[in-house]
Amino acid sequence: MNKELNLKTLIVKKPLKLDCGKTINDFPIAYETYGTLNEEKDNAILVFHALTGDQFVTGLNPITNKDGWWSYAVGPDKAIDTNKYFVICSNVIGGCLGSFGPSHKDPNTQKVFGTNFPVITINDMVNAQNNLLDHFGIEKLFSIVGGSMGGMQVLQFISNFPDKAKTVIPIACTSNHSAQNIAFNELGRQAIAADTNWNGGDYNSKDTIPNKGLAVARMAAHITYLSKKGLQEKFGRKLQEREDLKFGFDADFQIESYLRYQGSVFVDRFDANSYLYITRAMDYFDLAKQFNGNLSDAFKETKAKFFIISFTSDWLYPTQENKDIVIALNSIGADVGFVEIESDKGHDSFLLDVPDFLSALKNFLEKSYTDN
Amino acid sequence: MNKELNLKTLIVKKPLKLDCGKTINDFPIAYETYGTLNEEKDNAILVFHALTGDQFVTGLNPITNKDGWWSYAVGPDKAIDTNKYFVICSNVIGGCLGSFGPSHKDPNTQKVFGTNFPVITINDMVNAQNNLLDHFGIEKLFSIVGGSMGGMQVLQFISNFPDKAKTVIPIACTSNHSAQNIAFNELGRQAIAADTNWNGGDYNSKDTIPNKGLAVARMAAHITYLSKKGLQEKFGRKLQEREDLKFGFDADFQIESYLRYQGSVFVDRFDANSYLYITRAMDYFDLAKQFNGNLSDAFKETKAKFFIISFTSDWLYPTQENKDIVIALNSIGADVGFVEIESDKGHDSFLLDVPDFLSALKNFLEKSYTDN
Numbered sequence: 001m002n003k004e005l006n007l008k009t010l011i012v013k014k015p016l017k018l019d020c021g022k023t024i025n026d027f028p029i030a031y032e033t034y035g036t037l038n039e040e041k042d043n044a045i046l047v048f049h050a051l052t053g054d055q056f057v058t059g060l061n062p063i064t065n066k067d068g069w070w071s072y073a074v075g076p077d078k079a080i081d082t083n084k085y086f087v088i089c090s091n092v093i094g095g096c097l098g099s100f101g102p103s104h105k106d107p108n109t110q111k112v113f114g115t116n117f118p119v120i121t122i123n124d125m126v127n128a129q130n131n132l133l134d135h136f137g138i139e140k141l142f143s144i145v146g147g148s149m150g151g152m153q154v155l156q157f158i159s160n161f162p163d164k165a166k167t168v169i170p171i172a173c174t175s176n177h178s179a180q181n182i183a184f185n186e187l188g189r190q191a192i193a194a195d196t197n198w199n200g201g202d203y204n205s206k207d208t209i210p211n212k213g214l215a216v217a218r219m220a221a222h223i224t225y226l227s228k229k230g231l232q233e234k235f236g237r238k239l240q241e242r243e244d245l246k247f248g249f250d251a252d253f254q255i256e257s258y259l260r261y262q263g264s265v266f267v268d269r270f271d272a273n274s275y276l277y278i279t280r281a282m283d284y285f286d287l288a289k290q291f292n293g294n295l296s297d298a299f300k301e302t303k304a305k306f307f308i309i310s311f312t313s314d315w316l317y318p319t320q321e322n323k324d325i326v327i328a329l330n331s332i333g334a335d336v337g338f339v340e341i342e343s344d345k346g347h348d349s350f351l352l353d354v355p356d357f358l359s360a361l362k363n364f365l366e367k368s369y370t371d372n
Numbered sequence: 373m374n375k376e377l378n379l380k381t382l383i384v385k386k387p388l389k390l391d392c393g394k395t396i397n398d399f400p401i402a403y404e405t406y407g408t409l410n411e412e413k414d415n416a417i418l419v420f421h422a423l424t425g426d427q428f429v430t431g432l433n434p435i436t437n438k439d440g441w442w443s444y445a446v447g448p449d450k451a452i453d454t455n456k457y458f459v460i461c462s463n464v465i466g467g468c469l470g471s472f473g474p475s476h477k478d479p480n481t482q483k484v485f486g487t488n489f490p491v492i493t494i495n496d497m498v499n500a501q502n503n504l505l506d507h508f509g510i511e512k513l514f515s516i517v518g519g520s521m522g523g524m525q526v527l528q529f530i531s532n533f534p535d536k537a538k539t540v541i542p543i544a545c546t547s548n549h550s551a552q553n554i555a556f557n558e559l560g561r562q563a564i565a566a567d568t569n570w571n572g573g574d575y576n577s578k579d580t581i582p583n584k585g586l587a588v589a590r591m592a593a594h595i596t597y598l599s600k601k602g603l604q605e606k607f608g609r610k611l612q613e614r615e616d617l618k619f620g621f622d623a624d625f626q627i628e629s630y631l632r633y634q635g636s637v638f639v640d641r642f643d644a645n646s647y648l649y650i651t652r653a654m655d656y657f658d659l660a661k662q663f664n665g666n667l668s669d670a671f672k673e674t675k676a677k678f679f680i681i682s683f684t685s686d687w688l689y690p691t692q693e694n695k696d697i698v699i700a701l702n703s704i705g706a707d708v709g710f711v712e713i714e715s716d717k718g719h720d721s722f723l724l725d726v727p728d729f730l731s732a733l734k735n736f737l738e739k740s741y742t743d744n
Contacts, residue, residue, distance in 0.1 A: 020619035119619040179603040179627045183595045186628045189621065190591060190635070194584035196568055212566035219562060220592055223555045228687070231551040237658060245656055247392035247491040249561065249648060253655065255551045256558045263562070276621060283625065284617055286609060315600070315687075 005062055007055075007098035008032060010090075012131045019121040019284075026107075029128055030098025031055050031090035034074065035082035037136060043369075044138050045080060046129070046165075047089040048146030048153035051221070051278050052270055054097040057089045058082070063097070063269050072353050079362035084369065085142060092153075093128045094120045094278050096271035100128075103204065103271050114273055115201030122149070122285045126157040133164065140164055143365060147171035147350035148317065149278070152285050155298070155325065159287060162302035167368045169361070171309045172350045174321040175295050175328070176286040181316060184224055185279035188217030192272045201273055214272045215263030222262045227313035227346035231255065288328075295328035306336040307364045309357065311349040337364065377434060379427075379470035380404060382462075384503045391493040391656075398479075401500055402470025403427050403462035406446065407454035409508060415741075416510050417452060418501070418537075419461040420518030420525035423593070423650050424642055426469040429461045430454070435469070435641050444725050451734035456741065457514060464525075465500045466492045466650050468643035472500075475576065475643050486645055487573030494521070494657045498529040505536065512536055515737060519543035519722035520689065521650070524657050527670070527697065531659060534674035539740045541733070543681045544722045546693040547667055547700070548658040553688060556596055557651035560589030564644045573645055586644045587635030594634045599685035599718035603627065660700075667700035678708040679736045681729065683721040709736065 007030040017023045032055040037044060047057055049069065054061070058074040061067065074080040074087055091099035094117070102117035133141070144165045146154045151173025158168045174181075192198055195213025199206055223231075235255040239245070242252065251257035291297035299306075306329055310322035319340050329336040341357045343349040349357060379402040387397045404427040409416060419429055421441065426433070430446040433439065446452040446459055463471035466489070474489035505513070516537045518526045523545025530540045546553075564570055567585025571578050595603075607627040611617070614624065623629040663669035671678075678701055682694035691712050701708040713729045715721040721729060 115621065119621075176609065178600065179607040179609065179625075180595065180598075180600040182609070182625050183603065183627050183631055186623075186625075186631055187588065187591050187595065190632070191563060191566070191588045193621075194563070194588050195566060216559065216563045216566050216588065219555075219559050223552065223559065226552075228550065228552045228690075231555065235551040237548065237551065237554070249487065249491075249565075249652065251558075253551075253554050253558075255555050259555055259558055260562070280621065289609075318600075 027100035034087040037086040048150035050148035096274040102273035112204040143167040145169040159298040191216040211267040218266040399472035406459040409458040420522035422520035468646040474645035484576040515539040531670040563588040583639040590638040
């Protein structure tokens with residue numbers, strides 16, 4: 001869908017063995033950078049995006065013509081200060097914004113992969129992204145940062161590459177996907193599969209797009225990103241441009257109109273099969289399982305400084321799941337800070353203008369950078 | 373869909389003016405009864421069902437060949453003791469088990485209504501059901517009881533007919549549908565509308581059934597009926613009949629398999645258009661709005677004894693929303709009891725074997741009946 005765009009792309013020549021057993025070669029990773037890498041190459045921050053994010057962290061996103069997804073947090077003088085740090089972000093593999101994914105052609109058959117693309121994991125994603133460090137000649141990142149699925153990648157990255165980051169900031173995430181979160185992801189996948197245009201994943205050859213199913217998946221997910229209280233305060237029972245109920249099935253309530261809008265704009269920028277693959281990677285994420293059930297062991301090789309952030313009203317990745325990571329780190333005497341930010345904005349808090357969060361993030365980074 | 377079944381049906385001859393402005397005539401209400409109406413006709417309990425319930429409260433449901441939806445609570449010697457009380461329950465109008473609904477034929481056109489059926493409200497539902505009292509010659513019910521949407525009907529019924537019930541038991545409900553709950557209902561409606569088989573509501577004439585969309589709607593709703601903790605304890609990350617992840621999109625996890633099953637069995641017993649109409653009625657429910665924003669005024673004419681029940685892990689109709697009803701009743705000096713039951717089973721607690729709940733319900737009824 002983005003063939004006309006000139007995306008910055010690294011072609012990874014080194015074969016990557018995936019968790020599913022398959023090996024991929026000569027595959028693209030699309031990325032963006034912000035700020036300038038200093039001579040010492042010690043000011044780089046690798047940002048990992050969430051389920052529907054992309055490499056366009058800040059500034060204008062050329063697909064949506066809107067601000068990048070983390071414009072509140074990343075930019076000149078912001079928490080992740082691009083005057084000071086060199087920010088790298090890449091589209092995850094499995095995604096749909098230039099990195100190797102199900103909308104690419106299988107080089108063997110010259111047909112679009114669709115659901116013939118290999119099922120990838122969070123581990124595969126970070127192993128792929130590690131190639132960016134070699135590309136930029138960076139031995140050690142100043143920081144790795146990400147929220148939600150981005151936070152899962154942060155945890156997996158430092159586990160895989162314990163010497164490659166000085167500081168580690170997982171935000172609003174978990175070390176293993178809960179049953180409720182698997183359930184919501186499965187709901188989204190079933191909504192896509194229920195769309196006859198999905199066609200078993202082979203919609204490219206039929207020139208049909210499962211936009212209705214993908215929109216429903218997005219609506220479902222969107223509800224989970226907001227808190228009950230936040231929704232009540234913002235929308236409550238307010239009506240949508242009408243004086244009274246219309247006794248029909250149009251959007252009477254603002255919340256209905258809002259959800260429909262969220263669904264409709266999403267399908268313009270996202271690929272249905274990528275949605276399947278990325279949610280699958282999230283569901284498969286269970287870091288402790290990789291270490292025989294001992295989460296602490298995932299971090300025992302690193303000397304990095306951790307800072308973990310959760311939000312009070314996040315019911316998707318509640319504080320307790322973030323604290324479980326803190327406990328695992330504390331139990332091995334790791335350098336770990338933790339803050340729970342008061343916010344009614346739910347899981348989405350990490351993407352929004354939540355001053356306490358942004359200042360905590362800024363202060364942690366600045367203090368750690370000064371200690372460099 | 374139930375044309376072969378011999379459903380007990382009352383044809384209501386008295387015209388009913390609906391909130392939408394239309395009037396319906398000669399319409400059916402399908403109902404069931406359990407136990408025996410005593411000579412004094414003072415032992416009747418009117419049970420109101422929830423979104424996907426029906427008149428088959430207990431015993432064998434002839435559609436599903438499974439136990440009725442409230443078999444834990446209703447039956448001989450149970451909380452709602454059919455040795456003692458005469459239990460009446462009817463399918464709501466808008467439903468699909470015999471009462472007047474969108475799958476019925478419009479007498480004017482002889483075509484199935486579909487979305488030409490008038491949009492109905494909780495108020496319309498209870499006004500329709502009030503006809504059952506005349507039918508049985510009951511002046512005053514011993515009790516009115518219901519959970520979830522059933523609880524909304526309880527509140528509306530006593531507001532409309534303040535002298536027609538001695539005791540009033542709204543369970544796990546609200547006096548006005550929250551933005552989050554409207555959002556989840558709208559998600560379900562959009563899932564149905566996204567199914568090309570829905571065909572704008574006119575699927576009967578095309579002999580297509582939007583089962584895929586309806587199944588997705590059910591899956592979404594089902595997640596909201598369970599608590600995060602309950603899901604984690606019951607399913608966690610347990611795999612479905614496999615030793616390890618399969619790296620595909622089949623149901624790897626038990627929770628996925630469970631959700632798919634819930635969707636698939638639901639479509640065998642429910643009509644997609646009824647799902648639209650009933651969720652709409654729930655979203656429209658705002659009892660205080662009927663009294664210029666003062667919820668207490670809804671109850672000021674009644675001398676009934678209220679008993680309100682909520683569940684700790686119910687995040688769909690949380691304790692606070694139930695307490696708001698208690699507060700409104702207390703502020704006018706009504707006779708009101710309230711209990712919050714400890715349960716990890718989420719909103720579904722009222723349908724399940726939750727002993728503290730069942731004994732509270734039983735004791736309240738018995739004490740009130742003895743005081744008769």
